[in-house]
Amino acid sequence: MNAPDLKLVVSKRDPAAGPPQGGISPLGGQRPASAAECGGATAAGVSRFHESAKAQVAGAATYIDDIPEVRGTLHAAPVCSPVAHGVLKGIDPSAALAVPGVHAFIGADDIPGDKLLAAFAHDEPVFAQGTVQFLGQVGGLIVADDVMTARRAARLVKWDIEVLEPVITPQQAHAKQSYVLPPVHVTRGDAAAALQRAPHRLEGAFEVGGQEHFYLEGQIAYVLPLEQQQWWVYSSTQHPGEVQHWVSHALGLANHAVTVECRRMGGGFGGKETQAGHLAVWAAIAANKLRRPVKLRLDRDDDFMITGKRHPFAYRYRVGFDDRGHLCGLELDMLANCGFSADLSGPVADRAIFHADNAYFLEDVAIHSYRCKTNTQSHTAYRGFGGPQGVIVIERIMGDIARHLGVDALDVRLANLYGIEDRNVTHYQMAVEDNILEPLMTQLALTSGYRERAEQIAQWNASSPVIKRGISLTPVKFGISFTATLFNQAGALVHVYTDGSVQVNHGGTEMGQGLNTKVAAIVADELGVPFDKVLSTASDTSKVPNASATAASSGTDLNGRAAQFAARQVRQNLAAFVAGLDGVGAGAVRFEGGQVITEKQTRTWESVVGAAYANRIQLWSDGFYRTPKIHYDKTTMLGRPFYYFAYGAAVTEVAIDTLTGESRVLKVDILHDVGRSINPAIDIGQIEGGFVQGMGWLTTEQLVWNAKGYLQTHAPSTYKIPATGDIPAHFKVDLWPEPNREDNVHGSKAVGEPPFMLAISVFEALRDAVAQAGGRPEAMNAPATAEEVLRAVQGL
Incomplete structure (x- = not known):
């Protein structure tokens, strides 16, 4: 499994020759477009x-920690709950307050405004009150002259908690009907009847884990009091306007009294959309009480323990299909682990519903979405925002159908695409008007040599008793716009x-x-x-x-x-x-x-x-x-929530060691649709980065909570993101040449999130390798760690 040297693939295209052959240049960009183009x-x-x-x-x-600190700046550290669920009887900071250099304990009694955050569902306390909802929940702050004094003193604070049994998994929450928001059901046709008359039927259940954002710059806020009850907030946030609203709400002020500035973040990935607001609010409350500037920066362990992740999902499905693999009916239950509060779980779970079709027409379908309340961190936005959790389930189903019928999974995927026999309306009643799925996938299959490589892999596996290879080509159709129309x-x-x-x-x-x-x-x-x-x-x-x-x-x-x-x-x-x-x-x-x-x-x-x-x-x-044209009914989930779709496809080849479960991604070929690129180098970088981040979600990035709600994978020593050695030796990216058919800026298309889901081809290729090893790919959950792959290979 030794990887050959990484080589950049350079190719050129005659503009009259149709779909692209051109990809990465030695400088990391597509051939620059001419002024005429x-x-x-x-x-x-x-x-x-x-x-x-x-x-x-x-x-x-300059990042926030590089900004010169104003004289008199104090530093805060969070005081975190040591249990996941219980009745909060009191917090005793006396031992911490006795530490030299400590100025104050800041708790719920110090909040001048609303004691609940100004979040959409208004269900999350600024500091823990009455109950403790997850292990790591912040009950207050210790404020000191320097950051290390504050952190050491925060550990001395005593909690008085009557411990209750926590709910950790979405299955436990679903059984108790414990939800942060009501369930949502989207149907078209009669799925039960379609399943009954289908020539073939399969059913299954699986889980896909969450994902830590692991931004290089952790969560941080620096709050400075100005004159006349005005405030300046430096926040590492994707949403300065929301931070402004949250801080003013907590301080009991009008929005105009708070100014939020963000020059840049050292990574966000969704983790700084809402949850950057927590730190700004906490620091502002401390600054308000002490009338001094306050900085609050989480260390990596606290960041892991306090902040939300990508939503873990659990699924159960029943699918009916004919001899060609053509879908007849689908019933799908999606259990989203939302954590202890709603945060953005509603729109995340909605987008998972919207993307449960991915590239495929679902004629008779019933999707049931449950937004489960658990005693874990409140999960939040993450690149793809529920889209990956929707796409992965239908791609898994396509792979299972293909193995059941004994045919190539690409043929099953092509048979179910939108556009075949004029089937071009989604299950939420949006017409797919800009469909390029079939030509894009067909072109990628040709340029990557998918068919030939699949045959070569079968021959390899026949003569290789230990190392088995797999291959998969999966598409992406991703809707572009906020599903909450007002944000567009x-x-x-x-x-x-x-x-x-x-x-x-x-x-x-x-x-x-x-x-x-x-x-x-x-x-x-x-x-x-x-x-x-x-x-x-x-x-x-x-x-x-x-x-x-x-x-x-x-x-x-x-x-x-x-x-x-x-x-x-x-x-x-x-x-x-x-x-x-x-x-x-x-x-x-x-x-x-x-x-x-x-x-x-x-x-x-x-x-x-x-x-x-x-x-x-x-x-x-x-x-x-x-944004024009968008509209949909939030009650029925029907309408046009997206301005347009971005498309792409990836071919991934992997190898697994059947004795250890270890795996490696060997080759990746991508053809992705960014419309007319505004900056090809940046777009290709986003495609590469999104793919690798998705690969991490599905292979190595495993979040493990024990039965008491303790997150055991809370540091780089126990949580593995992809590193340079995980990058495939052959990594080729081509850009589809067609401009956006909608009137978007310069004919471009969005590129931040859609490439993330190209990495589902990695998971499907690993399942293909497990199948060729004689294992049970239908039993494999994500992430496909070495333990998970070995379990599937052994048929467990």
Whole structure:
């Protein structure tokens, strides 16, 4: 199983030759698009470095812990419950308060506003009150002169708890009908009748685990009191607007009294969408009581124990199908482990319902979603936001059907695709209008040599008694938009200064995904100036209010379009001014390559800006965008929740050791749809990163709670994310060449979340290898750790 040296795959494509052959270049990007292909653009469509790359490599990029601390800053540490469930009778901080350097214990009595967080369901206390709901729940803070004193003292706080039996698994919660939100049922046709008349039937149950976000920069907030009960909050958050709302709510203030700033995060992945708000609220309450700046940064162990994860799911299904593997009917139960409070579990579980079809038409289907309340951390957003938990179940079913019929799983998948025999409406009544599934999958099967490799793998396995190989090709169809329709809006500001430099500020946040780089390119093209003329600044609630979270893969779609509209207004102001000077129509004024051109004269951008300012022409503007076409009924779950779909497919080849259960991913070929790429290098990086993160979820990243609710895998020593040695030797990424058929910014498509689900091909390839080893792939749960693979190989 020794891996050959990693080689970058370089290939080229004749634009007239149809679907793509071109992939990774030695610089990590697709062939740059020409200006003509980008509609005259010169910044968008080009592979370029991340706007913070040089600063990050040099260690000069500022994160919250790098901000110089104001004199008098104090440091807080959380006081965490030692049990998972019980009646809280009291908390005694006296031993901690006796430690030199400790200033105070901050608890529920110190909250000036609402003692419940301003979360959607309003069901989560700021600090534990009356009961303890999970092991690690924060009951208060110790505030001290320095962080290590605070942490050591926090461990001395005594809890008085009457211990109760915890509920740990979703199956236990479901049996007790313990839910954070009511169950949801989505049906089409008559699934029971379809199953009854189906020529073949299968049923099964399995589980897929959660996933720790494992951002490099942990959760952190730094709160500074200002004058007249105003507050400045530095927060590592994907949702500054929500942090603003939560902090003001807890302090009993109006939103305008709190400003939240975030220049960048050291990773987020969904973990900083809501749960960054907890730290900001806690630090703000401490700062309010002590009237001093307070910083709160979780260490890795506390971060694991306190914060939520990807939702673990448990499934039970019954499926009927014909001799071709064509689905006749499906009944599916989905049990989401939500933890102790709702957080974002409602929309996460909803998206799992929306993606339980993935690429396939479900004619007669009944999906039952249970949002189970357990005594664990409150699980939250994670890349894919429930989509992966929906996609994996139908892909598992496709693999099981293929093995039952003794045919290639790719043929079963192709037979069930949307678009076959005009079947193009989802089970939630959205038409799939931009379907490219069949040509994309067929093209990938050809370019990857899938059929030939499947035969070669069968021959290998016939002569290899210990090492067995497997292969799988799985597709992705992922809906792009927030499922909560109101969040599909964004604002931006574009300022042109008198020297011709441009500043853009928008409501999105930068977590390493390149959002600011893409937005700057969009603005540069709209104004016809070089990319380096444009600077993207920190997200700030005092500049763009009420911004949605940077989530749902919509960061560029929403904020890029809003910034484009703001820049367009400035350009139109300048075009009208120049048109008046030259006596031409405003539509005849062109902005290209740092020049402003009419049929009569060519001027530099800088000279036009200077002259416009002298003539009192507005050189700044705001922009606003709301996603069109989307609507759905939250009660029936029917309608059009998504603006468009992003598509992709991956072929993965794996090997397993049947004596130990160890596995390795050998080869990965990806063909993914990003529309017309705004920055191919960044998009390919997102595809690679999403795939590897998904691979970790399904192979090594195992969360284990014991019966008492203690998370046993709470540090890098016990929780394994993919490392450099896990990257497949052959890792080839191609981009589908077609632009978005919907009117999205520059014809692009979202790329943050859809590639994550390409890694389901890893899990299905491992199940294929287990089957070829004579084991029981239908019994395998995720993650497919060595123990899980060995158990399946041995038929246990």
